[in-house]
Amino acid sequence: MKCIRAAAVGALVFAPLAAMAQSNVTIYGRIAGGVDFMNKIALPGGGTGSTARYGSGQWGTSWWGIKSTEDLGGGMKAVVNLESAFATGTGSTGEYLFNRFAYVGLSSADMGTVTLGRSMGLPDSEIGSLDPMEYQATSLGTLQNGRIWGSRTSAITYTSPQWGGFSLRAQMGLNGTAGNFNSGKQIGTSLTYQSGPLVLKGLYEEIRSSTGEFNSLYEASKMYVAGGTYQIGDLKLSAGYVLTRSGSQTVATADNPTASNKQQLVWIGGQYRISPALQLNTGLYRANRNNNGGNGTLLAVGADYYLSKRTMLYGTVGTVRNGGGAAFSVEAGSDRPLAGSSQQGLYTGIVHWF
Numbered sequence: 001m002k003c004i005r006a007a008a009v010g011a012l013v014f015a016p017l018a019a020m021a022q023s024n025v026t027i028y029g030r031i032a033g034g035v036d037f038m039n040k041i042a043l044p045g046g047g048t049g050s051t052a053r054y055g056s057g058q059w060g061t062s063w064w065g066i067k068s069t070e071d072l073g074g075g076m077k078a079v080v081n082l083e084s085a086f087a088t089g090t091g092s093t094g095e096y097l098f099n100r101f102a103y104v105g106l107s108s109a110d111m112g113t114v115t116l117g118r119s120m121g122l123p124d125s126e127i128g129s130l131d132p133m134e135y136q137a138t139s140l141g142t143l144q145n146g147r148i149w150g151s152r153t154s155a156i157t158y159t160s161p162q163w164g165g166f167s168l169r170a171q172m173g174l175n176g177t178a179g180n181f182n183s184g185k186q187i188g189t190s191l192t193y194q195s196g197p198l199v200l201k202g203l204y205e206e207i208r209s210s211t212g213e214f215n216s217l218y219e220a221s222k223m224y225v226a227g228g229t230y231q232i233g234d235l236k237l238s239a240g241y242v243l244t245r246s247g248s249q250t251v252a253t254a255d256n257p258t259a260s261n262k263q264q265l266v267w268i269g270g271q272y273r274i275s276p277a278l279q280l281n282t283g284l285y286r287a288n289r290n291n292n293g294g295n296g297t298l299l300a301v302g303a304d305y306y307l308s309k310r311t312m313l314y315g316t317v318g319t320v321r322n323g324g325g326a327a328f329s330v331e332a333g334s335d336r337p338l339a340g341s342s343q344q345g346l347y348t349g350i351v352h353w354f
Contacts, residue, residue: 028065038051038335138318155174188204219253247261283298294324324340
């Protein structure tokens with residue numbers, strides 16, 4: 001009886017408070033799947049081969065998530081976001097369930113939004129809009145071995161409102177260990193300016209190793225990005241520059257066999273809306289590494305066809321040409337060709353949003 005009475009009293013106390021707050025919960029997601037083909041893949045014996053396989057995330061990652069907001073009054077809201085990426089080929093989410101977002105925060109239209117928890121790195125959430133190939137497997141991240149996609153970290157993230165066309169984002173990862181504050185440290189900031197058809201962005205991000213060093217060009221390094229887009233009717237033009245630097249202690253890896261500690265990447269491209277349903281995309285990317293690390297040139301062409309507002313067919317063709325000791329793959333994070341050789345790939349499939 002005591003428990004029942006306590007529950008009844010609690011309901012009487014908190015029911016009016018719950019009625020005062022206005023909250024909502026949204027479940028959303030995106031599922032992509034298709035087929036993928038690549039040629040000239042380096043084999044252990046020194047030759048090359050081709051592969052045709054299921055395409056789980058070539059156009060883009062599949063994910064599902066939950067968002068919640070609660071009106072706290074005075075223009076302030078509580079915000080929550082849980083989001084999980086998964087492979088449609090296996091259904092696996094990898095090591096973590098909510099591997100993209102798992103944060104809680106406060107948001108104000110006048111002061112901006114502060115969130116605490118797991119969040120994607122700033123490049124992923126800021127630079128994707130500058131990529132004419134929309135951050136596909138064959139796109140801006142390809143010649144960066146995925147570095148420009150950023151990483152996921154437990155962080156404090158601030159997003160400002162827009163001030164006269166300018167907006168700011170800043171992020172600091174809280175990954176230090178006792179005796180080494182810089183262990184796994186990740187910080188970044190981005191500045192955006194938008195005026196009519198023009199969008200300009202600048203970004204800085206640094207990711208440190210578990211020992212607090214910049215010792216890997218694609219995993220523990222500093223990155224500087226500048227780029228923009230310009231809309232002319234149905235045509236959207238894109239261009240930009242990326243400088244990635246690690247320290248003198250950079251180690252050699254399979255993606256960076258000469259231990260290069262500097263890479264420069266430039267790109268140009270565009271998107272053209274032929275009709276409300278059909279969009280063509282094309283991008284040209286060029287990367288150069290120091291320390292005889294070679295270079296790579298990537299050309300990508302694709303099309304997106306919307307069967308409805310939530311269902312789309314896609315197709316993308318790409319070719320990469322490597323120079324020197326470089327062996328960039330035509331798809332980021334996929335099978336590499338032999339050093340100094342070219343590679344081609346194509347993928348097609350369907351995407352549905354809910």
